[in-house]
Amino acid sequence: MSTLMAIGGAINRTAPTVLQEFLRRAGGSKARIAVLPQASTQKDTGEYYRDYFGKLGCRHVSVVDFDLRAESDSPKHIRLLQRVSCIFIAGGNQSRLTVRYGGTKLEAELLSAYRRGAVIAGTSAGAAVLSKVMIASGKPGATPRLGLAQMAPGFGFTDRMIFDQHFRQRDRLGRLIYAVTTHPGLLGVGVDEDTAAIVEGDARILVEGSGAVTLVDGTSIEASDVAELKENEPVAVSRLTVHVLTRGCRYDLRKRKAILSERILEIE
Amino acid sequence: MSTLMAIGGAINRTAPTVLQEFLRRAGGSKARIAVLPQASTQKDTGEYYRDYFGKLGCRHVSVVDFDLRAESDSPKHIRLLQRVSCIFIAGGNQSRLTVRYGGTKLEAELLSAYRRGAVIAGTSAGAAVLSKVMIASGKPGATPRLGLAQMAPGFGFTDRMIFDQHFRQRDRLGRLIYAVTTHPGLLGVGVDEDTAAIVEGDARILVEGSGAVTLVDGTSIEASDVAELKENEPVAVSRLTVHVLTRGCRYDLRKRKAILSERILEIE
Numbered sequence: 001m002s003t004l005m006a007i008g009g010a011i012n013r014t015a016p017t018v019l020q021e022f023l024r025r026a027g028g029s030k031a032r033i034a035v036l037p038q039a040s041t042q043k044d045t046g047e048y049y050r051d052y053f054g055k056l057g058c059r060h061v062s063v064v065d066f067d068l069r070a071e072s073d074s075p076k077h078i079r080l081l082q083r084v085s086c087i088f089i090a091g092g093n094q095s096r097l098t099v100r101y102g103g104t105k106l107e108a109e110l111l112s113a114y115r116r117g118a119v120i121a122g123t124s125a126g127a128a129v130l131s132k133v134m135i136a137s138g139k140p141g142a143t144p145r146l147g148l149a150q151m152a153p154g155f156g157f158t159d160r161m162i163f164d165q166h167f168r169q170r171d172r173l174g175r176l177i178y179a180v181t182t183h184p185g186l187l188g189v190g191v192d193e194d195t196a197a198i199v200e201g202d203a204r205i206l207v208e209g210s211g212a213v214t215l216v217d218g219t220s221i222e223a224s225d226v227a228e229l230k231e232n233e234p235v236a237v238s239r240l241t242v243h244v245l246t247r248g249c250r251y252d253l254r255k256r257k258a259i260l261s262e263r264i265l266e267i268e
Numbered sequence: 269m270s271t272l273m274a275i276g277g278a279i280n281r282t283a284p285t286v287l288q289e290f291l292r293r294a295g296g297s298k299a300r301i302a303v304l305p306q307a308s309t310q311k312d313t314g315e316y317y318r319d320y321f322g323k324l325g326c327r328h329v330s331v332v333d334f335d336l337r338a339e340s341d342s343p344k345h346i347r348l349l350q351r352v353s354c355i356f357i358a359g360g361n362q363s364r365l366t367v368r369y370g371g372t373k374l375e376a377e378l379l380s381a382y383r384r385g386a387v388i389a390g391t392s393a394g395a396a397v398l399s400k401v402m403i404a405s406g407k408p409g410a411t412p413r414l415g416l417a418q419m420a421p422g423f424g425f426t427d428r429m430i431f432d433q434h435f436r437q438r439d440r441l442g443r444l445i446y447a448v449t450t451h452p453g454l455l456g457v458g459v460d461e462d463t464a465a466i467v468e469g470d471a472r473i474l475v476e477g478s479g480a481v482t483l484v485d486g487t488s489i490e491a492s493d494v495a496e497l498k499e500n501e502p503v504a505v506s507r508l509t510v511h512v513l514t515r516g517c518r519y520d521l522r523k524r525k526a527i528l529s530e531r532i533l534e535i536e
Binding site: 143245 | 412435460479482490503506509525527
């Protein structure tokens with residue numbers, strides 16, 4: 001089964017349950033990891049994660065190490081991605097990823113790895129880039145306004161949802177509602193820091209980590225005026241469905257239904 | 269018809285459409301206004317609004333001017349409230365209002381004025397205090413957590429909704445979702461700055477001003493774990509219904525249905 005893990009950034013380094021779950025799903029100590037560091041402007045991001053995953057017991061950690069788009073399609077990078085069991089996309093600025101990978105053979109290899117069953121995890125910007133329509137940038141605020149978020153094409157592992165991250169910490173429900181209102185066929189997935197939304201194919205979403213995952217379902221929308229507004233005008237939209245899920249909760253993507261964790265009465 | 273106006277604070281002073289709508293509903297230049305300044309710690313708040321409403325053309329503006337709870341029930345204050353067409357509750361800290369008015373004859377007079385048809389408007393803390401269950405204080409954040417908001421009894425003009433204010437500006441959707449999850453029979457009404465939610469009895473809510481009113485309907489909730497958590501743990505809740513309304517939109521309280529403004533296709 002194909003698995004995506006959208007991590008909201010700021011992973012707890014002393015109790016990295018989110019990364020442990022990633023490794024567990026990718027083969028444990030036998031995991032073969034490729035790290036994509038390009039979202040970050042810091043030179044040592046790749047090395048940092050190589051060391052970090054090493055300390056968690058992984059022996060096979062490689063960094064897809066290039067900076068210029070022209071260098072992306074080297075046979076070395078392609079061969080690397082053909083042998084991995086999982087890919088980890090570091091944080092930074094999601095546009096730094098898409099300008100380097102977008103439309104390249106290497107981007108196609110990322111998708112091939114996913115289809116073949118590699119676990120794909122991204123944190124912060126690396127989470128945003130997972131979807132076909134990604135939030136490229138935006139402003140904070142609880143109320144959606146026209147232009148609050150700018151959308152751009154992401155890597156496109158899924159075309160059914162759109163991710164946002166640092167969710168609680170940076171006040172992003174307004175921009176997620178805005179993104180879903182402009183793309184009502186998508187499920188908005190807002191991920192708190194130190195938290196992961198684990199997307200198991202087309203079947204379901206699980207939650208791991210210390211925070212929450214907020215789901216904004218646009219398919220129940222009755223009406224919106226988002227097509228009629230000028231820049232920065234507030235958006236009106238009726239009947240969004242919102243779920244807030246924590247560790248142990250799951251969301252059935254086919255039934256579009258949330259099931260809370262087992263300690264809670266389940267309603268079927 | 270009884271009317272409440274919950275104003276989100278920070279009224280635009282050069283284009284006070286929100287206050288003009290308040291005065292229009294209360295009799296225009298013939299409005300008889302009582303100003304309640306006690307939420308504010310500033311000594312001149314009452315005088316400020318007397319001058320301000322005067323500049324908007326009102327000749328009959330009185331300030332309910334006392335500071336000690338023991339002074340609240342003076343015959344002068346009671347008589348004043350018996351003759352007003354509207355009451356304006358200034359901003360500050362809502363608990364400063366409830367500790368002075370709660371349980372007094374003067375509080376009962378406020379409710380009598382409302383039942384008799386006086387328009388009741390409150391801005392910021394003055395909006396929070398309008399409901400029977402009020403948000404007394406809380407923390408910002410998009411994700412609801414246990415203890416995110418502290419509830420206390422407000423003036424109780426309505427027992428069907430709960431108001432929050434400075435909504436977009438202070439990132440309060442998390443605490444409104446928390447408040448509604450703990451009181452699922454209530455409609456959460458989050459009001460942006462320079463914006464009013466106008467509640468016409470049990471019939472409907474209208475929106476005036478430059479921002480949005482976010483409605484969180486808890487009656488559609490399927491399950492939540494809010495009764496099982498420890499302080500500061502994130503709350504899980506499934507199937508909240510959210511509407512974001514702007515000027516010209518309305519919400520039918522009986523059908524629990526939002527109708528967007530007329531420029532938008534209405535779905536009946």
